[in-house]
Every structure is written in C-alpha cells, then in structure tokens.
Amino acid sequence: MSIVINSPLDMHLHLRDDDMLKVVAPLSATSFSGAIIMPNLIPPITTKNKLIAYRKRVIDASKDSSFNPYMTLFFKPTYSKEFLSKVKDEISAIKLYPAGITTNSEGGVSGFDIKELKNTLNAMSELNIPLAIHGETNGFVMDREAEFASIYEMLALNFPNLKIIMEHITTKESVALLDRFDNLYATITLHHLLITLDDVAGGMLQPHLFCKPIAKRPEDRASLREVAFKAHPKVMFGSDSAPHPQDKKEASFCSAGVFTAPITLQLLTELFLENSNLDNLQKFISTNAQNIYNIEVPKKEVILEERDFIVPTKYGDIVPLYAGEKIKYSIKEIIC
Amino acid sequence: MSIVINSPLDMHLHLRDDDMLKVVAPLSATSFSGAIIMPNLIPPITTKNKLIAYRKRVIDASKDSSFNPYMTLFFKPTYSKEFLSKVKDEISAIKLYPAGITTNSEGGVSGFDIKELKNTLNAMSELNIPLAIHGETNGFVMDREAEFASIYEMLALNFPNLKIIMEHITTKESVALLDRFDNLYATITLHHLLITLDDVAGGMLQPHLFCKPIAKRPEDRASLREVAFKAHPKVMFGSDSAPHPQDKKEASFCSAGVFTAPITLQLLTELFLENSNLDNLQKFISTNAQNIYNIEVPKKEVILEERDFIVPTKYGDIVPLYAGEKIKYSIKEIIC
Numbered sequence: 001m002s003i004v005i006n007s008p009l010d011m012h013l014h015l016r017d018d019d020m021l022k023v024v025a026p027l028s029a030t031s032f033s034g035a036i037i038m039p040n041l042i043p044p045i046t047t048k049n050k051l052i053a054y055r056k057r058v059i060d061a062s063k064d065s066s067f068n069p070y071m072t073l074f075f076k077p078t079y080s081k082e083f084l085s086k087v088k089d090e091i092s093a094i095k096l097y098p099a100g101i102t103t104n105s106e107g108g109v110s111g112f113d114i115k116e117l118k119n120t121l122n123a124m125s126e127l128n129i130p131l132a133i134h135g136e137t138n139g140f141v142m143d144r145e146a147e148f149a150s151i152y153e154m155l156a157l158n159f160p161n162l163k164i165i166m167e168h169i170t171t172k173e174s175v176a177l178l179d180r181f182d183n184l185y186a187t188i189t190l191h192h193l194l195i196t197l198d199d200v201a202g203g204m205l206q207p208h209l210f211c212k213p214i215a216k217r218p219e220d221r222a223s224l225r226e227v228a229f230k231a232h233p234k235v236m237f238g239s240d241s242a243p244h245p246q247d248k249k250e251a252s253f254c255s256a257g258v259f260t261a262p263i264t265l266q267l268l269t270e271l272f273l274e275n276s277n278l279d280n281l282q283k284f285i286s287t288n289a290q291n292i293y294n295i296e297v298p299k300k301e302v303i304l305e306e307r308d309f310i311v312p313t314k315y316g317d318i319v320p321l322y323a324g325e326k327i328k329y330s331i332k333e334i335i336c
Numbered sequence: 337m338s339i340v341i342n343s344p345l346d347m348h349l350h351l352r353d354d355d356m357l358k359v360v361a362p363l364s365a366t367s368f369s370g371a372i373i374m375p376n377l378i379p380p381i382t383t384k385n386k387l388i389a390y391r392k393r394v395i396d397a398s399k400d401s402s403f404n405p406y407m408t409l410f411f412k413p414t415y416s417k418e419f420l421s422k423v424k425d426e427i428s429a430i431k432l433y434p435a436g437i438t439t440n441s442e443g444g445v446s447g448f449d450i451k452e453l454k455n456t457l458n459a460m461s462e463l464n465i466p467l468a469i470h471g472e473t474n475g476f477v478m479d480r481e482a483e484f485a486s487i488y489e490m491l492a493l494n495f496p497n498l499k500i501i502m503e504h505i506t507t508k509e510s511v512a513l514l515d516r517f518d519n520l521y522a523t524i525t526l527h528h529l530l531i532t533l534d535d536v537a538g539g540m541l542q543p544h545l546f547c548k549p550i551a552k553r554p555e556d557r558a559s560l561r562e563v564a565f566k567a568h569p570k571v572m573f574g575s576d577s578a579p580h581p582q583d584k585k586e587a588s589f590c591s592a593g594v595f596t597a598p599i600t601l602q603l604l605t606e607l608f609l610e611n612s613n614l615d616n617l618q619k620f621i622s623t624n625a626q627n628i629y630n631i632e633v634p635k636k637e638v639i640l641e642e643r644d645f646i647v648p649t650k651y652g653d654i655v656p657l658y659a660g661e662k663i664k665y666s667i668k669e670i671i672c
Contacts, residue, residue: 250586
C-alpha cells in the first residue's frame, strides 16, 4: 500500500521568531503545504507592518517555496473596519487570546463584553475574516475549556456570519458545540489525540507533554478521536506545535507547549491507519481546512512508509514529543 | 502573643537512606518530637533486621536525641501472625502501597483480594498494629483516590478492629469516610492544604509541587481545610515530605514528591493563625496523633514568631516548597 498525503496543512502553528524560527520553520515547511502562523510574539503582531515583516522572516526561514504561511493578527477589540479592510488580504484569520491564558498572551482580551467586541467582530464578519480563539477561562485548569463553552455560544449566536474557529479543542463539551452552531469550527492537535492528563501527570510528571489547554480526561480524548477519525467536516488538524528551549521545559517553572511539528505526519498516519483510514486523514489534514478557510494550497505530495523512525532527542535545543523513542512510520519522499 | 507548639509530630515522613537521609533527617529531627518513617526504600523494609538497621541509621542521621522515629514495615500479604508478634514492638504501623502507585512501590499489593489479605490483617487487628494506606487505584489520575473509597470501605467493614490510616488524603470523598467508619483515620499534608492542581499545572508547570496523590480541585482542598482547621479528632498532620534531588525533579521525567519538612511548622502556623487557632494546630500536629496511635512522645517546645523567613533555594541538592520565597513566620527557639 502506498501512503500518500496531499498538501498537508497545519492550521495552528507557532514558529516564534529569531533563532527559534530558523530552527523550527524548515521542519514544518519541508512537509506541509501551509500553516496558520500564530501571532503571539513579543510584542504580538498587531499592525500591518509587523505582519508583513514577520511573514517575510517566516518565508526566509522556511527555505521551501512550496510552503505557504497563512498569517494571523493578534486580536484587539480596537481594530476598526478601516484597519481590517487594509490588512484583510494579508491575513487568513485573527487570533483571540483571553488575557494571560498562555504563552505571550498578556495583551489579550479581559472579559468578553459584547459591547466592547462588537465593532471589530461585525467588521470581521463583513470582511469574512475568521476569528480563531484560544477558548479557556481563568477557572480551574480542568474546567477552563468547558467553562468557555458559554462564551463560544454567545459569540456564535451574536455574530452568526462570523466564522469562529475553536482552537486546539480538548473536551467533549467543545466537540458538542460543533453540531449546535453552524459557524463554529475547530482545530485538533496531534498530542490531544494521543495523550490525557494521565500521560502528563499520572506516572512521572512529563514537562514535554505539558501544554495549554492541558490534556484532559480519557472520555474527552475519545470524543476528539471520534470527530477526527471520521473527519468531521468542521474539524481541521492544527498541531499547536509550540517550541520552547529545553531549559525552559525541564525547569522549576516549565513553559506550556508540546513540540510535534517534525513527527506529526508520521504519527497521524499511524493513528489513522489503526483507527480510521487514509481518506479521512486527507480530509482532516487538508481538505476540510481548504473548505473552511476557502484557500488554495501549494501542491505537495508526502509519501510515507511503514519503517521505524527514531525521533531525535532534540531539534536545536528543543525536545520533541517522543524524543528518542521509536515510531512506526517514516517519510519516504516529498514531491513538490 | 507567644506561639508555642508542643511536641510536634509528623505522622507521614520519607527520610530515604544514605546521603539523602543525612541531609533530611536532621531537618525534621530538630523541630519535631517524632515522625512515622515510611518504609519504601530500595529494597523496602520487610524484615525485622532491615527495620532495626534502618532505625539505627535514622537515629544516627537525626543528630537529635529528642526525636523519635516511629518505624513502619512495608506491607506484604504474606506476613504471618508469628512474624508480626516478633516485630510488633519495633513498629508503629504497617504501610500498604498498591503496586506501582508511587515512588518505590513496585512490590506493593496488586488487587485487593480479601482472601489474600485477611490473615495478615486479622493478625494486625489482634496485635493492634495500625494499617497505613496509600489509597489510590490505577485509574485516571484525578479519580484514583475517590475510586479507592470503596476499598477503604471494604477494609473498614471487614476488619472493624483494625485501625486504618488513610494517608495523605486529598479529596472530599476521603474526608467523608472519616465520619462513616469508626476505624478510619487520616493524615493530611501541608501542601494539600495549600495547593490545588491549578498550582501544579494551571500556570506554568511546577515540578516541585508534583506529588502523589496529585493535588486536586478547590472543593477538595476546602474539604481538607475544614477538617484540619477544626482539628477533627481522627485527622493528623503527616507531611509526606518526600525529597528528590533537583535533577530528578527538573527533568523530562519528574519524580513525585514535595519537600516541605524544614518549613512545615512555619507555614502551618501561618495557615492556622489565619484560618483557625493555635489550640487546633496543637491537636492537628500532635495531640490527635498521640491519641490515635496511643503513643507517648518526647517533650519538645517549638517557639515561633512573626518574622519573615526566606526559604533556602536548596537543602543539599533538594529544592523545597516555596524555594527562595518569603514566608511570614520563623522558628525562634526550640526547647527540648
């Protein structure tokens, strides 16, 4: 059997900046046709100039002309329709972070006051700019995403023409929202299909599996797997691959983020061949996203084979998921 | 106001062995009158000879003649009444670990088959040897202790004359058991009165707050605080202070255990003065344990004062709770 994935897309990716960008961008660019690039730099991407400059740095670092970075702005409730009209052609989405909820999100939204948000969200609706949301409250860590469901509902109801992407969903509550509101979509990561809180903290504590939202309960993972494996048309793959240097992970205060980009296709292939099929993997990792975002993507054919691959212990100074472990599939060839 | 604690007892303490023992034993021995010493060494303490030899090493390392180590055996369902009769005067309790549930517990109990356990537990009942239990199943990490409630119930009902100590309880379910069964008692740690899973994994991941059982939900902590602060007569302080070298904590696989011994009295004083009173602290940290275990303890008077104390960043190569932070109370004088 030949295993071919066409034009894979990563609809939620952190590439960071500077030296880190140079390490990680090629690792995604080589095997993906494109990725939604998150804007939570320091300072965040909030202007057209910053956006264009960052896009150029991403392209330069990618070293692969068959990789398209789909750029995002960091949501501010002060964005006017005039500003958004000018920046519209440069972005694929605007990413909303609740303030302080994850890495470099301090300048995000505090409270969800519809009066404060409506001008920007109405303008985004009119201009057909998707809103990508990190959906967590400041509540107890295991409840944050489920508690955010009411905010997703409020936004979906009040802005019916706004395309809202629930990013990196981790709970059955978020999955349930997909079929309740026409304008809610979701990305799902690789690691949330693989792990639960038991993997993070049930045996020894594993900082390289620590991310936000934190991995939840077995029944939550089952719910994510169900919609991913059947390639629910409103669900897309988004790795949320989030690199940190090893000394920020194996530390007394460990940063949130799992680095999966270089082994994503291999592990998704294993997961889907064991639990679903290649057709659904193709939808999950490319077709659904093309339909939802209404984008055309560079042609890229990734051919995999069943051959052991030992995950490197590090890429630069970043420790990936399953560092040093053997996984079942390898990338054989990439045809652009 | 003078703050005096008489003969404090730590009814659940890990002192380890060798170099680690030499670092940590004096830190407890200087300010406590005694402690229940856990037997989960490699290999575990399962014979009278090992027990007596370990007790001697503990006493030698303690360097304080006013500190009494109350020794425990590592539970085996093969212990006969004859064996227990011979070892009875050397031990204060027998500690039962479900197999593989925490540090060095591989030789513990698999399954809880009453037929397998009854000879040993009946002998313990007759000889009046308390059974101390690490009460967790192998289930999902947040459910393990609550799931174990049915095993506590089964043991309490089938061995009504056995004194059963639910060690380091972390859930409202365990608290509820205290008033349902005459022969169930509990220890509560300092850190489970202070933290929830939010502190461990809600912001940055904090390996030095990672322990087993893992800290639970706010409502669980509230339940623990309620019985501790009112000094419920069936509840005792047990630190579960569990040292690991820094490089086993700040690592890709982090060992479970919070090291609290040297700052326990200072922090309990702060907690009880803010939420309860010194009388209840005295009961929680000494009187209740004397009654439950029916022990006499060395006289030791610990005098504290409201004066900032900067927690050392390390003791040997062990990072304590609140390393480098300022706490409100200091030990002023210890009178033996």
